[in-house]
Amino acid sequence: xxxxxxxxxxxGASLHFAGVKALDFVTFSLHAGEVHALVGENGAxxxxxxxxxxxxxxxxxxxxxxxxKPVVFHRPVQAQxxxxxxxxxxxxxxPLMSVAANVFLGRQPRNRLGLVDTNRMNAMAAEVLAEYGxxxxxxxxxxxxxxxxxxxxxxxxxxxxxxxxxxxxxxxSSLEPxxxxxxxxxxxxxxxxxxxxxYVSHRMDELYRICDRxxxxxxxxxxxxxxxxxxxxxxxxxxxxxxxxxxIRAHGATGFGAEHHASKEPLLRAENLVSGRRLAGxxxxxxPGEVVGLAGLLGSGRTETVRAxxxxxxxxxxxxTVAGTxxxxxxxxxAMRAGISMLAEDRKSDGIIPNLSVRENIxxxxxxxxxxxxxxxxxxxxxxxxxxxxxxxxxxSSPDQKVAELSxxxxxxxxxxxxLCTQPKLLLLDEPTRGIDVxxxxxxxxxxDELAAEGLAVLLVSSDMEELIDxxxxxxxxxxxxxxxxxxxxxxxxxxxxAAIAAEGSR
Amino acid sequence: MITxxxxxxxxxxxxxxxxxxxxxxxxxxxxxxxxxxVSWLTFPNFGTVDNLxxxxxxxxxxxxxxxxxxxxxITGGIDLSVGSVYALGGVLAAYGSQxxxxxxxxxxxxxxxxxxxxxxxxxxxTGMAPFIVxxxxxxxxxxxxxxxxxxxxxxYKIAADSAFLTxxxxxxxxxxxxxxxxxxxxxxxxxxxxRTAFGDTVFATGGAENSALLMGLPVARTKMAVYTMxxxxxxxxxxxxxxxxxxxxxxxxxxxxxxAISVVVIGGTLLTGGAGSVLGTVVGVxxxxxxxxxxxxxxxxxxxYQAVVSGGFLLAVVVVQRxxxxxxxxx
Numbered sequence: 001x002x003x004x005x006x007x008x009x010x011x012g013a014s015l016h017f018a019g020v021k022a023l024d025f026v027t028f029s030l031h032a033g034e035v036h037a038l039v040g041e042n043g044a045x046x047x048x049x050x051x052x053x054x055x056x057x058x059x060x061x062x063x064x065x066x067x068x069k070p071v072v073f074h075r076p077v078q079a080q081x082x083x084x085x086x087x088x089x090x091x092x093x094x095p096l097m098s099v100a101a102n103v104f105l106g107r108q109p110r111n112r113l114g115l116v117d118t119n120r121m122n123a124m125a126a127e128v129l130a131e132y133g134x135x136x137x138x139x140x141x142x143x144x145x146x147x148x149x150x151x152x153x154x155x156x157x158x159x160x161x162x163x164x165x166x167x168x169x170x171x172x173s174s175l176e177p178x179x180x181x182x183x184x185x186x187x188x189x190x191x192x193x194x195x196x197x198x199y200v201s202h203r204m205d206e207l208y209r210i211c212d213r214x215x216x217x218x219x220x221x222x223x224x225x226x227x228x229x230x231x232x233x234x235x236x237x238x239x240x241x242x243x244x245x246x247x248i249r250a251h252g253a254t255g256f257g258a259e260h261h262a263s264k265e266p267l268l269r270a271e272n273l274v275s276g277r278r279l280a281g282x283x284x285x286x287x288p289g290e291v292v293g294l295a296g297l298l299g300s301g302r303t304e305t306v307r308a309x310x311x312x313x314x315x316x317x318x319x320x321t322v323a324g325t326x327x328x329x330x331x332x333x334x335a336m337r338a339g340i341s342m343l344a345e346d347r348k349s350d351g352i353i354p355n356l357s358v359r360e361n362i363x364x365x366x367x368x369x370x371x372x373x374x375x376x377x378x379x380x381x382x383x384x385x386x387x388x389x390x391x392x393x394x395x396x397s398s399p400d401q402k403v404a405e406l407s408x409x410x411x412x413x414x415x416x417x418x419x420l421c422t423q424p425k426l427l428l429l430d431e432p433t434r435g436i437d438v439x440x441x442x443x444x445x446x447x448x449d450e451l452a453a454e455g456l457a458v459l460l461v462s463s464d465m466e467e468l469i470d471x472x473x474x475x476x477x478x479x480x481x482x483x484x485x486x487x488x489x490x491x492x493x494x495x496x497x498x499a500a501i502a503a504e505g506s507r
Numbered sequence: 508m509i510t511x512x513x514x515x516x517x518x519x520x521x522x523x524x525x526x527x528x529x530x531x532x533x534x535x536x537x538x539x540x541x542x543x544x545v546s547w548l549t550f551p552n553f554g555t556v557d558n559l560x561x562x563x564x565x566x567x568x569x570x571x572x573x574x575x576x577x578x579x580x581i582t583g584g585i586d587l588s589v590g591s592v593y594a595l596g597g598v599l600a601a602y603g604s605q606x607x608x609x610x611x612x613x614x615x616x617x618x619x620x621x622x623x624x625x626x627x628x629x630x631x632x633t634g635m636a637p638f639i640v641x642x643x644x645x646x647x648x649x650x651x652x653x654x655x656x657x658x659x660x661x662x663y664k665i666a667a668d669s670a671f672l673t674x675x676x677x678x679x680x681x682x683x684x685x686x687x688x689x690x691x692x693x694x695x696x697x698x699x700x701x702r703t704a705f706g707d708t709v710f711a712t713g714g715a716e717n718s719a720l721l722m723g724l725p726v727a728r729t730k731m732a733v734y735t736m737x738x739x740x741x742x743x744x745x746x747x748x749x750x751x752x753x754x755x756x757x758x759x760x761x762x763x764x765x766x767a768i769s770v771v772v773i774g775g776t777l778l779t780g781g782a783g784s785v786l787g788t789v790v791g792v793x794x795x796x797x798x799x800x801x802x803x804x805x806x807x808x809x810x811x812y813q814a815v816v817s818g819g820f821l822l823a824v825v826v827v828q829r830x831x832x833x834x835x836x837x838x
Contacts, residue, residue, distance in 0.1 A: 056721075075723070076721050076723060077722075077723025080722075080723050081723070086721075088721070092718040092722075093718055094710065094714040094715045094719065094781070095715065096714040096715075096781040101710075105707055105708075105722050106704075106722050106723055108704050108707060114703075115702040115703060116702050116703060116706075116707065118702070
């Protein structure tokens with residue numbers, strides 16, 4: 001049913017946030033009746049592009065055309081009225097209101113008196129939802145439904161609004177396999193009706209199953225657009241990650257040194273970690289003095305794995321052992337007592353306390369250990385702070401400078417110092433060099449190297465392929481919350497990683 | 508092991524959830540019925556026509572204020588200005604009575620409506636916290652009231668022959684007009700809340716404001732409307748009170764905003780917004796005044812114990828709401 005008529009197009013769209021280009025001259029054309037995959041890693045600009053298409057953001061430059069006519073959407077409601085519906089990754093409905101009200105909010109059927117005709121609304125909602133495999137009582141509050149069912153209600157709402165474009169932002173991330181099938185059935189129906197669909201997902205199998213064409217974004221730029229079926233998976237993955245197949249870079253491009261000589265006995269042994277839909281069986285071990293990298297696309301369960309090891313994500317199954325002792329799952333203090341520390345992904349929200357000084361930020365996590373009867377010796381603090389500031393080469397005017405005034409790289413080093421002064425045996429690093437400049441990046445990488453050489457066990461998550469390949473002694477490859485392979489020694493090459501990620505899976 | 512464990516856990520959670528929901532929504536009604544039944548049997552004077560008539564009349568003024576507050580709280584807001592606006596409404600009604608019935612009625616409605624509109628505008632358009640905005644108008648309205656009454660030394664009386672007095676003192680079938688007026692307002696309020704698109708938007712705004720915006724609902728307009736309504740209703744309650752007391756009394760309404768909030772929340776409206784009913788608010792008002800009435804019947808108890816009982820009950824309700832909310836978040 002795909003025709004070559006363009007139903008929605010963004011031409012040369014650019015958008016800046018505080019000097020950072022979130023979108024850089026991106027042209028995106030959606031043809032009538034096609035299912036168009038929109039892919040890219042974190043920060044590639046997918047969400048920004050979607051928000052431009054739906055009127056949440058207005059582009060600084062560039063133009064939108066809808067059905068051949070130039071359009072400007074100042075607010076989301078204008079895009080909706082024009083026939084562009086969006087299903088956001090997080091269900092954007094009202095959980096306390098009834099299922100039926102959620103489907104029809106804003107366009108409720110009225111009776112002769114102008115009042116909402118609840119009976120008719122319920123009947124209409126039940127009828128619409130039946131098509132989506134939802135047989136729930138539509139008078140129940142939406143929040144009582146399973147997340148998958150809520151996602152279907154959102155879809156029903158979007159589609160029943162006479163849309164000719166439906167944008168789905170990772171619709172399957174919270175769905176059970178059975179619900180995914182229902183969703184694909186619905187997409188098939190929409191496809192036949194000639195409704196164009198923008199489909200954002202990280203799951204290769206899904207993309208190749210339902211999408212006609214693909215657009216790849218990276219760092220806010222358009223990388224590729226074209227038919228999907230003839231595009232080899234490995235090429236798609238390499239475009240998303242920004243690596244050329246067969247282009248093996250010389251080692252030494254990062255701050256990492258040679259490989260480490262790790263001891264034989266693993267310090268951390270994680271076995272078959274299962275947590276909800278996010279982790280479906282991850283096993284790995286890390287030896288003292290070794291850097292193990294977690295490779296995989298966004299949404300493959302990398303962050304979830306380290307959070308589970310830290311006890312921040314409750315486990316439904318699996319065991320975590322540190323030096324032969326089982327660590328009770330789901331408790332951060334227990335994990336920290338066992339010698340596990342984590343440098344979190346988002347240092348702004350989960351890390352630094354901006355208005356406190358460098359000193360305070362460093363000793364914060366170690367305070368319970370440093371204090372006696374609730375009092376902390378200032379001299380002891382100063383000694384520790386001085387040691388780490390020198391060792392990590394933290395550039396601050398004094399230990400009393402506010403952390404907020406430091407550069408991103410130095411903030412990251414302060415956090416690293418914070419966790420190091422808790423004397424961990426295992427350090428979990430989630431994107432340790434994201435958002436810091438090149439020089440600081442190399443320094444942080446060199447530090448990681450030194451720490452491992454001194455016997456620390458390190459588990460590294462990074463979207464930067466170079467950092468992973470060069471920095472890790474071993475790589476565990478994740479996909480859809482499962483550890484699907486392990487690469488060690490000479491096997492740790494980009495080609496091998498790309499091949500492992502792109503391999504056809506059962507899901 | 509996990510797969511066997513789960514269904515039973517879910518079921519017991521579900522039944523606990525249901526119990527807690529019923530407790531929160533209907534708890535006040537159950538307690539009200541119990542309290543009324545016990546009082547009826549215990550205190551011979553409680554069930555008399557005179558006592559019940561007074562009870563209904565006393566409740567009707569706070570009920571009118573609490574009706575507006577119900578809408579505001581369901582949108583996720585709060586209106587602290589209603590106590591002052593209520594007192595101001597009374598004084599303005601008495602002042603306006605020199606221009607006859609409509610002067611006495613319209614002056615407070617327009618002035619108090621304007622204060623509500625300012626609240627609504629600031630909350631909806633500038634994104635300021637309702638708590639701060641309405642705290643400011645609380646001070647503003649109280650100050651205005653003291654200024655026009657020369658710090659309370661001037662009391663505006665309503666002429667004994669004014670038709671406006673009927674609004675507060677008139678009776679039909681032995682029951683005061685304010686009771687009928689409050690009842691009519693609640694019926695209309697219930698229909699507006701439950702059966703109109705506006706009412707749905709009120710719920711959606713409090714339940715998930717961002718979702719409501721993304722759905723293209725008129726969130727800002729709705730917020731402005733509920734604060735305006737709250738101002739108008741508080742002013743009207745003041746006018747009714749003035750008509751009942753035959754003058755604009757300046758010392759009333761201190762802390763009334765807290766009474767209004769507490770009866771709304773006791774009636775099962777979520778303090779965080781998104782759920783609630785006007786019927787619950789009626790129950791909340793009645794519960795408060797029945798307890799007050801009983802304490803008066805006992806005679807030996809200090810009447811301040813009414814506030815102690817209300818406070819304890821409010822605390823219990825809010826704790827249950829929090830537990831419910833946490834269960835919801837966990838799922």
